[in-house]
Every structure is written in structure tokens, then in C-alpha cells.
Amino acid sequence: MLAIAGGKGGCGKTTTALGIASELGARGSRPLVVDADRQMPDIHHRVGIDRTPGLGCLGRAALSRLARRPSRFPRIDAVPCGTADRSTLSSALARLRGRRRPVLVDCPAGAGPDAAVPLRHADASIVVATPTEQSLRDAAKTAAMARELDAPPSFAVLTRSDGSTQPGALLGCRDVVHVPEVSEPPLEARAVAVRYAAVATRLAKRNI
DSSP, X not given: OEEEEXXXXXXXXXHHHHHHHHHHHHTTOOOEEEEOOSSSOOHHHHHTOOSOSOGGGBTTBOHHHHOBOOSSSTTOEEEOOOSOOHHHHHHHHHXXXXXXXXXXXXXXXXXXXXXXXXXXXXXXXXXXXXXXXHHHHHHHHHHHHHHHTTOOEEEEEEESOOSOOOOHHHHTOSOEEEEOOOSSOGGGXXXXXXXXHHHHHHHHHTTO
């Protein structure tokens, strides 16, 4: 299970989760993208599915009922957050551990209790930030929490970046992928897709 985490809302976590999942799906692995952000859920908006039933229903309902195949992203399955408290989400994420296919979790922003829930269940994480001082500082706190919870960052993804900022030391990640700012919708831009394809390739090589 791979947690897509970040220090601030709007830094590109959802775009990153969907971008990586789309590239993994193109390689035949049929990834599952799960929204674990109960305060600001976004997956259902981005992929065009109903918000409910969501992740909190896992256990009472089979995963096959909760996971939807969005028409815009036909190579992935998506599970919206729905309505659930922290404990229910934690139980649901525990049920998703050990799946044979990739599971990517769109995490709450920050380094608080809600953000800790998916990181406790994840095997590794990707930390997402923008190249601003505040975003990088917040992402560094999230990265530190991820390491404490045994979901160390495998990569840092810097969105809206021209590559001039090098935050590897601050975030504790040797591998930093820079995703450029584009005028068109990000996931439809070739320049963005190429960068997420590079992440997918590295994840496959590391068997994450």
C-alpha cells in the first residue's frame, strides 16, 4: 500500500495519485485508488463517481461493490471516502493491506491524527509539495511522520515545478520528481504524464 501524502491541501496529492495509478494501469496492474481524506475528499469529484458508498463501508460491503471503474480513468478502480470516522477508516484500510494489485491512498494533508491513519497502514509513501517555502516546510513534517510510522517516503513529487528547487535534503528523499505547471488540465498534459510515468517505472523497479 502506497500513501500519497503532503503537507498542504492543494499541493497536488490527488493529481499525483491518479497520475501514477493511470500509468500503472496502462502496464496492466489494475491499481486501486482510495480516498482517505474524510475532511476534504476529492477523488469522487475528480473521477466522476458518487461519493457514497465509500471506504468506511468496507467490511459491511464487499470491495467489488465499493470500487468503481471511472469512464475517464478506465484502467483504475476508485473508492471514494464516503462518510466515516477515523476509526472506521483505519479498519477499512487494514482490510486493504496485502492486496496483490497496487493500492494508492490519497491522504489528508498535514501531519495530524487524520493524516497518520493511512500512513500507519501503508508500506511506503510519496510526499507531494509545491516549490514554495511554506509547502516544503509542511511537507517535511509529513515526511518525518511517515518515517516514524514505518511508511518512509520513496519519492518526493514537486508539482508546478521548473526543476530549479532541489528539496531532497529537506524532505529526506534522494529521488525528487519535478512535475511542470501546465495550462491545460494536468492529467491530460503530455509533459505531466511523462513525469508520472517515470514514477511508475521506479516504483515497479523497486517492487513497491
